[in-house]
Amino acid sequence: MTKRKNILILNGPNLNLLGTRQPEIYGSQTLKDLEEMCVNKGKACSMNIQFEQSNSESKLVTSIQDAINTSDGIIINAAGYSHTSVAILDALNSFSGYVVEVHISDISKREEFRKFSYVSLRADYVIMGKGLEGYIEAIEKMRQQD
Numbered sequence: 536m537t538k539r540k541n542i543l544i545l546n547g548p549n550l551n552l553l554g555t556r557q558p559e560i561y562g563s564q565t566l567k568d569l570e571e572m573c574v575n576k577g578k579a580c581s582m583n584i585q586f587e588q589s590n591s592e593s594k595l596v597t598s599i600q601d602a603i604n605t606s607d608g609i610i611i612n613a614a615g616y617s618h619t620s621v622a623i624l625d626a627l628n629s630f631s632g633y634v635v636e637v638h639i640s641d642i643s644k645r646e647e648f649r650k651f652s653y654v655s656l657r658a659d660y661v662i663m664g665k666g667l668e669g670y671i672e673a674i675e676k677m678r679q680q681d
């Protein structure tokens with residue numbers, strides 16, 4: 536029997552505001568709705584989903600470090616830190632499992648400063664511009680890894 540995969544879904548700063556501001560960019564569903572969608576998809580895929588959000592760069596780094604021993608894959612939307620954080624990139628580079636980067640909006644079509652992502656330098660797969668469905672696609676992608 537194959538082992539159930541443990542997947543960490545990590546969300547960066549301000550994503551706790553989902554559904555409360557800027558619905559034209561990020562939609563009207565909340566972070567709680569997103570967590571529920573991901574946990575349900577995980578159940579359907581026989582995977583354990585650990586869902587986290589933090590506004591703190593150091594907490595995100597610590598969660599990635601913890602995942603080295605506990606998770607088979609990381610799905611990460613580092614939000615604003617995607618464009619600035621060498622520390623998050625360094626932590627991801629210490630993780631040997633599969634990494635999917637997700638962005639709700641299409642960062643390639645927004646301001647110049649959003650077009651570069653440090654996380655993309657490590658990510659095995661990148662999904663952007665698909666709204667919250669991007670997370671579901673990311674879980675699906677995780678399922679396809681052996």
Ligand code: CA2
Pocket residue numbers: 548549550552553554555556557561612613614615616617637638639640641642649
């Ligand atoms: O499109 C994405 O998922 C982003 O990672 C979201 C980040 C942004 O800095 C990235 O460039 C692209 C911002 C997250 C803030 O989320 C909010 C959601 C609702 C209301 C206010 C902020």
